[in-house]
Amino acid sequence: MPVIVDPDSGSVRRLLGALPPGCQSVDSPDRLLPWLAQHSDEYVVVLGPNVRFDDAVTVCEGLRVSRPMTGVILVRESFDTQTLARAMQAGAREVVALNDLDSIAGAVTRAHQFSVALRGPAAAEHHGQVIAVFSPKGGVGKTTIAVNLALALTDKGNRQVCLVDFDLAFGDVAITLQLFPTHTIEHAIGSENNVDAALLDSLLARYQDSLKVLPAPSHPDVRERITPTLISQTLNTLRSMFDYIVVDSAPAFDEQTLTVLEDADETVIIATLDVPTLKNVKVALDTLEMLAIGRGHRHLLLNRADDAVGIDAQKVESILGMDISTQITTSIDIAASTNSGVPILTSTPHHPSSAAIRNLAAMFTGDPVSPSGAEPGRHADVDGERRSRFRIRR
Numbered sequence: 001m002p003v004i005v006d007p008d009s010g011s012v013r014r015l016l017g018a019l020p021p022g023c024q025s026v027d028s029p030d031r032l033l034p035w036l037a038q039h040s041d042e043y044v045v046v047l048g049p050n051v052r053f054d055d056a057v058t059v060c061e062g063l064r065v066s067r068p069m070t071g072v073i074l075v076r077e078s079f080d081t082q083t084l085a086r087a088m089q090a091g092a093r094e095v096v097a098l099n100d101l102d103s104i105a106g107a108v109t110r111a112h113q114f115s116v117a118l119r120g121p122a123a124a125e126h127h128g129q130v131i132a133v134f135s136p137k138g139g140v141g142k143t144t145i146a147v148n149l150a151l152a153l154t155d156k157g158n159r160q161v162c163l164v165d166f167d168l169a170f171g172d173v174a175i176t177l178q179l180f181p182t183h184t185i186e187h188a189i190g191s192e193n194n195v196d197a198a199l200l201d202s203l204l205a206r207y208q209d210s211l212k213v214l215p216a217p218s219h220p221d222v223r224e225r226i227t228p229t230l231i232s233q234t235l236n237t238l239r240s241m242f243d244y245i246v247v248d249s250a251p252a253f254d255e256q257t258l259t260v261l262e263d264a265d266e267t268v269i270i271a272t273l274d275v276p277t278l279k280n281v282k283v284a285l286d287t288l289e290m291l292a293i294g295r296g297h298r299h300l301l302l303n304r305a306d307d308a309v310g311i312d313a314q315k316v317e318s319i320l321g322m323d324i325s326t327q328i329t330t331s332i333d334i335a336a337s338t339n340s341g342v343p344i345l346t347s348t349p350h351h352p353s354s355a356a357i358r359n360l361a362a363m364f365t366g367d368p369v370s371p372s373g374a375e376p377g378r379h380a381d382v383d384g385e386r387r388s389r390f391r392i393r394r
């Protein structure tokens with residue numbers, strides 16, 4: 001997915017609006033190289049208008065030699081023929097004006113086509129979308145949502161989906177699905193620089209034909225040996241194998257979780273209607289904003305969205321400063337489904353929570369949402385325009 005380089009968040013937002021979902025951003029050319037080191041298949045870098053021209057030229061000259069497969073698009077407020085000539089000599093693929101968003105989108109599409117042509121048709125096969133499920137609080141429903149969202153995304157086997165348990169110390173995806181895996185991400189330790197589809201395929205467990213699962217290690221002390229590089233390489237490789245990769249995460253801001261959030265195309269953030277959780281979600285959102293992680297690609301899910309607890313959905317939106325995309329009420333059926341090891345989406349597909357999760361999945365796939373059977377509240381209001389923002393461009 002394209003990476004934007006620009007120190008100004010307003011310009012980044014403007015560019016994000018023109019580019020495919022899942023674009024990432026870094027705030028300086030200095031941060032670009034470490035970022036690229038973790039994203040070996042990156043096909044295009046978009047240098048925003050606030051990157052100094054001399055710095056932009058240095059980036060172009062460096063990448064032309066070190067990463068000829070990665071195109072550089074230079075965006076300027078305005079430019080003259082001298083700027084254009086200098087940028088092209090340095091190795092920029094295109095120079096585009098900031099107010100010409102269509103041309104920026106076109107330049108990115110051309111960079112993708114060029115990359116596919118260079119890497120061969122296999123590169124175009126999958127360009128999986130990584131969806132992280134995160135909350136800074138434990139026990140709010142991350143695993144429940146991740147498991148059911150992954151199942152909803154499979155669309156009964158029509159899409160290739162992998163569910164990854166990156167709650168590395170206390171992951172419970174496997175037990176939630178009653179899987180007893182022999183292999184986990186632990187078996188990829190030491191292969192950071194050689195992660196490939198064959199290795200990952202050998203670690204995946206299968207749930208009911210339609211879903212593949214990469215389980216968390218079975219012992220908590222393994223967590224510290226799972227490096228950010230291994231996490232990034234794993235997600236990158238899974239992108240080439242699956243249409244969607246849903247990542248369950250730990251209730252923490254450790255370096256592994258931050259890497260997941262940085263690499264994710266979309267993040268579902270879970271809150272519940274209690275003051276400590278809302279306080280922590282607010283701090284987490286502020287931190288993500290400060291680090292420019294997931295801007296424009298965060299979706300708030302309110303779990304246990306029940307009446308009469310003294311805080312309502314509107315108050316949550318005003319505290320957190322963002323709209324709620326999905327609400328799920330407390331239901332004994334959800335708790336029972338966890339205990340029985342059969343996710344609610346499988347055990348009770350017509351349950352309002354199942355419908356809400358299917359609609360959440362539709363937000364990412366661009367499928368039509370079903371107004372009937374949606375949870376009471378806000379979810380069914382996802383309109384066509386909003387859905388199209390999340391549609392994958394292949």
Ligand SMILES: Nc1ncnc2c1ncn2[C@@H]1O[C@H](COP(=O)(O)OP(=O)(O)OP(=O)(O)O)[C@@H](O)[C@H]1O
Nearest residue numbers: 138139140141142143144304329330331334335338
């Ligand atoms: N809307 C709900 N109604 C009833 N029970 C729920 C609901 N959401 C989650 N639960 C239950 O709450 C428990 C905790 O959920 P879950 O394991 O998904 O949380 P988590 O955020 O992943 O926790 P952890 O931080 O420990 O990983 C589970 O037993 C689950 O069934």
Ligand SMILES: [Mg+2]
Nearest residue numbers: 142143167172
């Ligand atoms: Mg969990």
